[in-house]
Amino acid sequence: MSDPAQRKEAVVTHFVEVEAVTKSFGKVRALDDVSLQVPRGTVCGLLGHNGAGKTTLVNVLTTLVAPTSGRARVAGLDVQRDAVALRSRIGLTGQFASVDEQLSGFRNLILIARLLGASTKAAKARADELLTAFGLREAAARPAKTYSGGMRRRLDLAASLVGYPDVIFLDEPTTGLDPAARIAMWEIVEQLVRDGSTVLLTTQMLDEADRLADKIVVLAQGKVIAAGTAASLKAQVGKRTVTVTLAGAADSGRAEEAVRRAGMVPRMSGVDEQAGLVLTVPVEKSTDLARVVRVLDEAAIEPVELALVDPRLDDVYLALSAGSRPDVPAAGHREALTP
Numbered sequence: 001m002s003d004p005a006q007r008k009e010a011v012v013t014h015f016v017e018v019e020a021v022t023k024s025f026g027k028v029r030a031l032d033d034v035s036l037q038v039p040r041g042t043v044c045g046l047l048g049h050n051g052a053g054k055t056t057l058v059n060v061l062t063t064l065v066a067p068t069s070g071r072a073r074v075a076g077l078d079v080q081r082d083a084v085a086l087r088s089r090i091g092l093t094g095q096f097a098s099v100d101e102q103l104s105g106f107r108n109l110i111l112i113a114r115l116l117g118a119s120t121k122a123a124k125a126r127a128d129e130l131l132t133a134f135g136l137r138e139a140a141a142r143p144a145k146t147y148s149g150g151m152r153r154r155l156d157l158a159a160s161l162v163g164y165p166d167v168i169f170l171d172e173p174t175t176g177l178d179p180a181a182r183i184a185m186w187e188i189v190e191q192l193v194r195d196g197s198t199v200l201l202t203t204q205m206l207d208e209a210d211r212l213a214d215k216i217v218v219l220a221q222g223k224v225i226a227a228g229t230a231a232s233l234k235a236q237v238g239k240r241t242v243t244v245t246l247a248g249a250a251d252s253g254r255a256e257e258a259v260r261r262a263g264m265v266p267r268m269s270g271v272d273e274q275a276g277l278v279l280t281v282p283v284e285k286s287t288d289l290a291r292v293v294r295v296l297d298e299a300a301i302e303p304v305e306l307a308l309v310d311p312r313l314d315d316v317y318l319a320l321s322a323g324s325r326p327d328v329p330a331a332g333h334r335e336a337l338t339p
């Protein structure tokens, strides 16, 4: 266990570097020519449906699985050639807590610190420090089996940080947590990044990626199908839209015509299950909502609902993965504005 302040090495700017990595399990190509880079001190969110290859990539980067071809470096170390040295530089937190249920939070952390070579005194000090930082001080002496899901997840993350890792791999860190525990976990991750950690996070929760990730990489069938900031991915998928829910088919032709006459390009986007027909109008700015209201008013059409819709990461994900997931329907998100 070595404090990062004591490490003297060449400056590494990208703490995760993946170059054309492929991993096959028999006939299954779990990873297919994957390349990505995570700059030091940032969060990379790895998104993808079940079986997309997220866990395989984390396993390659944490030296648990060897790539079939390609090269990967973490904290400047090659995942194959420097595997032993690399293991002490990374922290891995999985969906399933890896702590010993019978031991107290304090004992769990001391055990790990001792396994990493710390003296008893240093191990106790590190355990204390982490329990305090993660809000587990009060529960420090209780067996981990008595902890709530959120407390266990925090202990698991604390356990992965005992050895001052340079890169933290979080595999679906908030799956199964209630909203308050999720937010608490997000705040911890944000603090870790403020303190200089580099994080690679796999998640199926788009709001999690949207909040935490500086850069998002979308995997589908082992390939990178998109990469960028949440904002750039949203911009790829489309503009804001105004959606107009109409009471019935009778209004739809007239509404479409009125909006078209005003210079906008509407399309009937389908039938809303609860209400009726939905007209979708791509717009440039939020004031265009008022324009649509005016046009409909002039045509004496009273919509059931009007909404200004920003593209969300969900839309991006669904649009991008539509080709690889034929079972996934296109969908939108609406923030309702009832006239």
Ligand SMILES: Nc1ncnc2c1ncn2[C@@H]1O[C@H](COP(=O)(O)OP(=O)(O)OP(=O)(O)O)[C@@H](O)[C@H]1O
Pocket (backbone or CB within 6 Å): 025, 028, 029, 030, 048, 049, 050, 051, 052, 053, 054, 055, 056, 057
């Ligand atoms: N040890 C293995 N042996 C055979 N096939 C495997 C093995 N590990 C993964 N795979 C296959 O590789 C593909 C990618 O799996 P992986 O677990 O990496 O996906 P994932 O994106 O993490 O999915 P999930 O979100 O369900 O965890 C899947 O088709 C999976 O069945």
